[in-house]
Amino acid sequence: MSVLIISGLSKNYGKVKALQKLDLIVESGQVLGLLGPNGSGKTTTLGIILGIIRQDEGSFEWFENQYGEQHRLKIGAILETPNFYPYLNADDNLDIVRHIKHEEQTDFDNLLTLVNLKERRKSKFSTYSLGMKQRLAIAATLIGNPDVVIFDEPTNGLDPQGIAEVRTILKRIADTGKTVIMASHILDEVEKICSHVAIIKSGQLLASGPVGAIVNNDITIELAAENMEKLKQFLSRLDVVKSMFDNGKIMEIGVSADTDFTAINKLAFENGITLSHFVARKKRLETEFLEITSTSK
Numbered sequence: 001m002s003v004l005i006i007s008g009l010s011k012n013y014g015k016v017k018a019l020q021k022l023d024l025i026v027e028s029g030q031v032l033g034l035l036g037p038n039g040s041g042k043t044t045t046l047g048i049i050l051g052i053i054r055q056d057e058g059s060f061e062w063f064e065n066q067y068g069e070q071h072r073l074k075i076g077a078i079l080e081t082p083n084f085y086p087y088l089n090a091d092d093n094l095d096i097v098r099h100i101k102h103e104e105q106t107d108f109d110n111l112l113t114l115v116n117l118k119e120r121r122k123s124k125f126s127t128y129s130l131g132m133k134q135r136l137a138i139a140a141t142l143i144g145n146p147d148v149v150i151f152d153e154p155t156n157g158l159d160p161q162g163i164a165e166v167r168t169i170l171k172r173i174a175d176t177g178k179t180v181i182m183a184s185h186i187l188d189e190v191e192k193i194c195s196h197v198a199i200i201k202s203g204q205l206l207a208s209g210p211v212g213a214i215v216n217n218d219i220t221i222e223l224a225a226e227n228m229e230k231l232k233q234f235l236s237r238l239d240v241v242k243s244m245f246d247n248g249k250i251m252e253i254g255v256s257a258d259t260d261f262t263a264i265n266k267l268a269f270e271n272g273i274t275l276s277h278f279v280a281r282k283k284r285l286e287t288e289f290l291e292i293t294s295t296s297k
Contacts, residue, residue: 001027001028001063001064002025002026002027002028002064003026003027003028003030003062003063003147003148003179004024004025004026004049004060004061004062004148004181005024005025005026005060005061005064006022006023006024006025006045006049006058006059006060007023007058007059007060007061008021008022008023008057008058008059009021009022009023009045009048009055009057009058009059009060010022010055010056010057010058010203011041011044011048011053011055011056011203012056017202017203018041018044018203019041019044019045019048019055019203020202020203020204021057021058021204022041022045022058022200022203022204022205023205024198024205024208026179026181026196027179028147028179029177029178029179030179030180030195030196031174031179031180031182031193031194031195031196032179032180032181032182032194032195032196032197032198033182033183033184033189033190033193033194033196033197033198033211034046034181034182034183034184034198034200035184035185035187035190035197035198035199035200036185036199036200036201037185037201038185040185040200040201040202040203041200041202041203041204042152042153042183042184042185042200043079043080043152043153043183044203045183045200046077046079046150046152046181046183047079048060049062049150050075050077050079050150051072052079062074062075063147073101073102073144073146074146074147074148075146075147075148075149075150076140076141076142076143076144076146076148076149076150077141077149077150077151077152078134078137078138078140078141078150078151078152078154079150079152080152080153082133082134082136082137082140084125084133084136084137084140085125086124086125086126087124087125087126088124088125089121089122089123089124089125090108090112090117090120090121090122090123090125090136090139091108091121091122093125093136093140094106094108094111094112094136094139094140094143095108097140097143098143098144101143101144103143103144106143106144108121108139111139111142111143112139114139114142114169114172114173115135115136115138115139115169116135116165116169117132117135117136117139120132129162130157130158130162131158131159131161131162131165131166134154134155134158134162134166135165135166135169138151138154138166138169138170138173142173146178147178147179148178148179148180148181149173149178149179149180149181150180150181150182151170151180151181151182151183152182152183153183153184153185154166154170154182154184155167155184155186155189163189167189167192167193170182170193171192171193174193174195180193180194182194190211191211194211195210195211196208196209196210196211197209197210197211219254219255219256219257219259219280219281220252220253220254220280220281221252221253221254221255221261221264221278221279221280221281222250222251222252222277222278222279222280222281223235223250223251223252223253223268223275223277223278224249224250224251224275224276224277225268225273225274225275225276225277226274226276227273228246228249228251230272230273231251231268231273231275232244232246232251234268234271234273235251235253238253238264238267240255240256240259240264241253241254241255242254242255242256250277261278261280265278
């Protein structure tokens with residue numbers, strides 16, 4: 001089932017085009033990363049689909065409209081900075097969220113265990129670190145057992161330990177089968193958590209699909225030898241080489257994932273070339289993202 005269908009969304013703030021004809025479909029069970037630099041339109045997109053911001057053009061539909069206006073009860077979301085009552089503890093703050101969502105009962109024990117706050121549940125929110133505040137917000141989104149959870153820059157401002165903790169929690173949530181939509185400008189975060197990615201820049205969708213499809217399976221091999229010119233000529237004759245780049249000290253070639261690396265090394269030796277450097281590495285989302293965004297206007 002299509003959880004969310006976005007069709008031609010546009011939003012302008014004066015002369016600034018925050019979104020330009022955005023089309024996107026999110027299927028049930030996907031963990032979608034809205035990936036783009038700051039100011040690319042990610043938060044605007046989330047604000048529109050949550051009913052907080054009104055679009056100038058286009059439309060969106062939740063759950064193929066089977067819940068009508070009640071679709072909001074099926075969604076948990078954090079948009080920008082989480083806000084709670086500073087003088088209340090975790091239980092009391094979550095209880096307020098429970099009332100707002102019209103939930104009769106919620107097992108706060110399980111939620112606070114999930115986000116590693118059970119030991120600090122009776123501490124005032126004002127005493128929490130930034131990471132703890134973010135984790136409480138994640139717990140609040142799960143009240144009512146929503147089908148979809150939405151997070152806007154969930155690790156923004158956190159230290160490395162806080163980022164790792166939030167990442168682990170988000171992966172646990174994704175493993176339950178919920179549909180997750182997460183806006184982020186951190187490539188490593190999206191690559192480690194998400195099953196699908198939509199790359200946005202200047203309000204335009206540049207690419208979307210499974211992370212494995214956006215990041216192709218080609219392997220980059222770094223090579224070096226004493227005679228770099230001879231190495232370059234040798235590599236230019238190999239049929240397996242899809243691309244080649246010479247940075248002066250190291251040759252970089254692109255080959256398919258099923259290429260026999262040992263054969264390249266052996267063939268080079270047979271042609272009188274002893275390799276002093278040979279490193280194979282898989283292409284990462286970071287490389288793909290930079291290539292996609294740098295070629296867009």
